[in-house]
Amino acid sequence: MPISFAMQAKDDDVDARVRQRLRQLRLQRGMTLDDVATRSAIDVSTLSRLESGKRRLALDHLPRLASALSVSADELLRAPEVDDPRVRGGAHTRNQITFWPLTGDGPAGGLHAYKIRISARRRTPPAELPVHEGHDWMYVLSGRLRLLLGERDFTIEPGEAVEFSTWTPHWFGAVDGAVEAIALLGLHGERVHLHTDHK
Structure with a gap:
């Protein structure tokens, strides 16, 4: 029983990481959900639900999303970069x-x-x-x-x-x-x- 809970938690972590990374990479590249959907051959409503956490990531999504965003699967699984927290602004x-x-x-x-x-x-x-x-x-x-x-x-x-x-x-x-x-x-x-x- 503890093992299945641990596996579930790990799956949730991967899901959350890919969800954040997907959104971050998509916005960095100036791409819409439609753009990613076309390039990955994944339905746009599925992508929207993936990003919002309303749908779980399937194994076959990973290589297609990575290819659509021009990154490796490893990069897609990497933790999202933290934005620079410094406040910029002149006097x-x-x-x-x-x-x-x-x-x-x-x-x-x-x-x-x-x-x-x-x-x-x-x-x-x-x-x-x-x-x-x-x-x-x-x-x-x-x-x-x-x-x-x-x-x-x-x-x-x-x-x-x-x-x-x-x-x-x-x-x-x-x-x-x-x-x-x-x-x-x-x-x-x-x-x-x-x-x-x-x-």
Whole structure:
């Protein structure tokens, strides 16, 4: 009994590996399921069910899929390559704040993380504090951050974090030198801070 369970688990591992590898190789080559189906002489609905895990891999599928994707059967059985996890993206400066992206596309909850550097020259708030939809969160790494929230004026020291609704009139800048911080911005906050001329 334990042997059959072990064999079943091994078959499941092979199935999952081929399924992931099939999809990865197909997308790398810019091929559709129809393309692979034509080249492998396997019905497109069968291929779709293989990729989604709704159908088990048959032994005769392996050489035909490998040939369709121009790889050896060994390559098809190999574990899929892990995508490069590093976040790429250049700095973006707006209104005396430089933003470095720390997250890629599609983070949880639609939030994007940035390392920000607020210039020492950003000290004068606008006559009317901006308001927009969303929520901001910041953690100060170095320097002292000045945060205006409605009628209140805060000085945030290194090692302190703040979070606030951006429906509250707000502005942030430097107290007496450049400030570095980590910021989490939702879609609306990102649009306002990075893509508009709001001060």
